[in-house]
Amino acid sequence: MKILQINCVYDYGSTGKITRDIHKNMQKNGFDSVVLYGRRQKVQEAGVYKTCTEFEAKAWNVLSRLTGHPYAVTPFGTLTLLHRLEREKPDVVHLQCINGYFVDIYRLLNYLKKNHIPTVLTLHAEFMYTGNCGHAFECNEWKTGCHNCPNQKEAINSTRKGAAAWNWKKMKEAFEGFDDLILCPVSNWVGERAAQSPIMNQYPIYTVLNGINTDVFHYREKEAVVLREKLNVGDRKMILHVTASYTDPVKGGKFITELSQRLDSEKYVVVVVDGLNNPPPKDFCGIYYGRANGQEELAAFYSAADVMVLTSYRECLPTTCLESLCCGTEIVSFYFHGDEGEGSFPEKYVHFIPHGDMEQLTDTVKNVSDHPEEKKICCEAGQKIFSQKVMVENYEKIYKKILEQSTD
Numbered sequence: 001m002k003i004l005q006i007n008c009v010y011d012y013g014s015t016g017k018i019t020r021d022i023h024k025n026m027q028k029n030g031f032d033s034v035v036l037y038g039r040r041q042k043v044q045e046a047g048v049y050k051t052c053t054e055f056e057a058k059a060w061n062v063l064s065r066l067t068g069h070p071y072a073v074t075p076f077g078t079l080t081l082l083h084r085l086e087r088e089k090p091d092v093v094h095l096q097c098i099n100g101y102f103v104d105i106y107r108l109l110n111y112l113k114k115n116h117i118p119t120v121l122t123l124h125a126e127f128m129y130t131g132n133c134g135h136a137f138e139c140n141e142w143k144t145g146c147h148n149c150p151n152q153k154e155a156i157n158s159t160r161k162g163a164a165a166w167n168w169k170k171m172k173e174a175f176e177g178f179d180d181l182i183l184c185p186v187s188n189w190v191g192e193r194a195a196q197s198p199i200m201n202q203y204p205i206y207t208v209l210n211g212i213n214t215d216v217f218h219y220r221e222k223e224a225v226v227l228r229e230k231l232n233v234g235d236r237k238m239i240l241h242v243t244a245s246y247t248d249p250v251k252g253g254k255f256i257t258e259l260s261q262r263l264d265s266e267k268y269v270v271v272v273v274d275g276l277n278n279p280p281p282k283d284f285c286g287i288y289y290g291r292a293n294g295q296e297e298l299a300a301f302y303s304a305a306d307v308m309v310l311t312s313y314r315e316c317l318p319t320t321c322l323e324s325l326c327c328g329t330e331i332v333s334f335y336f337h338g339d340e341g342e343g344s345f346p347e348k349y350v351h352f353i354p355h356g357d358m359e360q361l362t363d364t365v366k367n368v369s370d371h372p373e374e375k376k377i378c379c380e381a382g383q384k385i386f387s388q389k390v391m392v393e394n395y396e397k398i399y400k401k402i403l404e405q406s407t408d
Contacts, residue, residue: 002032003399004090006081006108008100010037010048014319015097015124018210018391022094023047025392034088036081038074038102049084052077052102061101068163070156071105071127072170078104082111092399094120099127099134109174118180118402120395122208123190125316129197131168132156135250135314136193138338142168143196172199180406182398184208186317187344189337206398209344211391212322216295219328219379223300231271231287233304237369239263239270239286240305240329242298242320246288247278252311252334255358259309260285262362268369273301302327306369312336313355317344325349325382328375332364346381349373 003026009016019035026033027047038052052074060073081103085093093112098105112119125134130142133155141149141164149155149164156163175181183205185191191205228238239259246253257280260270270286277290292298302308308324310333321331325346334355335341341352351368353360384390 001092001399001403002034002088002090003092003094004034004036004085004088005094005096006036006098006103007096008037008098008102009039010035010043010050012040014210016040017213018388019096021211021213021388022392022395025388026396029392029396034090036084038077038081039100051081051084057101064101064156065158066160068152068156068158068160069167069170070101070158071099071167073101073104075104077102078107081108085111085117090117091403092118092120094122094395094399096122097124099125106170106174109178113174113178113181116180116406118406119178120182120184120398120402123183123185123194123316126190126193128171129194129200131171131199132164137314143198145169145198168199175200175203178203180402182206182402184395184398186210187337187342189340189342190316208391208394208398209386210317210319210322211386211388212319212326213295214326214383214387214389217299217302217323217326218383219375220296220300220303223296224304227297227300227304231269231289231304233269233271236265236267236269237306238304239268239365239369240273240301240308240324241270241311242273242301242308242324243275245276245278246272246274246280250313252313253280255311255334255356255361256309257281257284258358259362259365262358263365268366271301271305273298298323299327302329303375305329306372307332307365309361309365310334310336311361314338317342321345321350322382322386326379326386328377328379328382330368330373330378332361332368334361344385346378346385349378349381 005019007019011020023033023035035048036051042050056074064070127134130136146164146168152164181203183203188207191207241256243251272288273292302324308329308331315336331350
């Protein structure tokens with residue numbers, strides 16, 4: 001069986017690492033595996049191909065602001081990708097996160113549909129079933145066609161009149177009549193939302209939780225001690241916040257700043273690890289570390305912390321939570337599925353509270369950090385659910401299932 005994955009990036013960010021982990025494990029398990037990706041560095045690795053130049057992708061990023069169509073882009077990159085697809089002749093195509101201006105999504109879906117190629121689509125975000133935005137928040141326009149999009153500038157970075165409705169219609173047309181398609185949302189919440197979308201509510205849905213490399217993300221006791229000494233944490237409780245961007249409003253950095261002001265600095269210290277090195281405001285009262293130096297150091301941060309705090313307004317399945325649990329550190333989090341938490345998390349080690357409730361956030365952080373659960377037990381509970389081994393096994397079952405369906 002030959003599996004071909006398509007993702008925006010390879011070995012970078014959460015979806016790039018997931019794509020890499022599936023690729024490596026498929027090869028290890030005796031399958032043919034190929035990856036096509038479009039953005040960032042060119043990788044010199046067998047079976048991994050970059051299909052789009054950075055120049056074309058960046059150019060279409062700008063052009064799409066004028067057209068209002070961020071998923072109808074990069075004709076040359078798309079042609080390169082389709083030629084590679086034709087050459088590889090995969091048994092199953094697995095679409096990961098395919099935004100990022102490296103491929104014309106409509107052309108790709110129509111090609112797979114027309115050629116009856118069994119396809120698995122992982123829903124890492126909402127844009128494939130909303131037709132536009134990565135997070136719809138409280139808006140329900142995606143259920144009826146996005147004719148009156150209230151947040152078009154934020155959703156597709158364009159103010160062109162009627163663009164959101166056109167995008168929605170094109171996405172719906174691209175999915176119509178796709179005989180060999182299985183949807184794999186990364187959480188039950190995403191799956192429930194996809195089932196409400198006219199774009200894809202006719203297709204089977206099987207939730208597959210993301211998995212991480214537990215050879216890296218596990219409790220690192222020695223590294224944790226060294227890191228706490230390096231940061232001069234002392235006997236204080238270490239409150240960790242790991243974010244892709246501290247200044248992104250959706251990620252809720254302002255709540256971490258307020259939390260740092262509310263906590264007694266002699267008893268608690270808030271530590272921020274920020275993937276984009278976007279420093280917090282001057283009134284932040286803690287330790288801003290910036291970007292971690294590799295995944296091993298990031299795992300050491302999780303291991304050293306007494307609690308990890310998530311303040312995002314919306315997430316599909318936050319990788320930071322998976323990493324924290326697998327390193328043995330409990331989580332205090334705002335609800336990030338509207339008024340819901342994430343049902344796949346082990347309840348004992350994840351404490352959800354209403355979004356924006358700073359009193360409850362502060363009290364819960366104090367209580368959890370002062371009375372933590374045994375790290376090794378928390379680590380085992382996290383790895384039982386979120387290891388890459390479990391994820392790969394589940395995808396192997398999905399690949400076999402769709403192949404059986406397509407040959408019936």
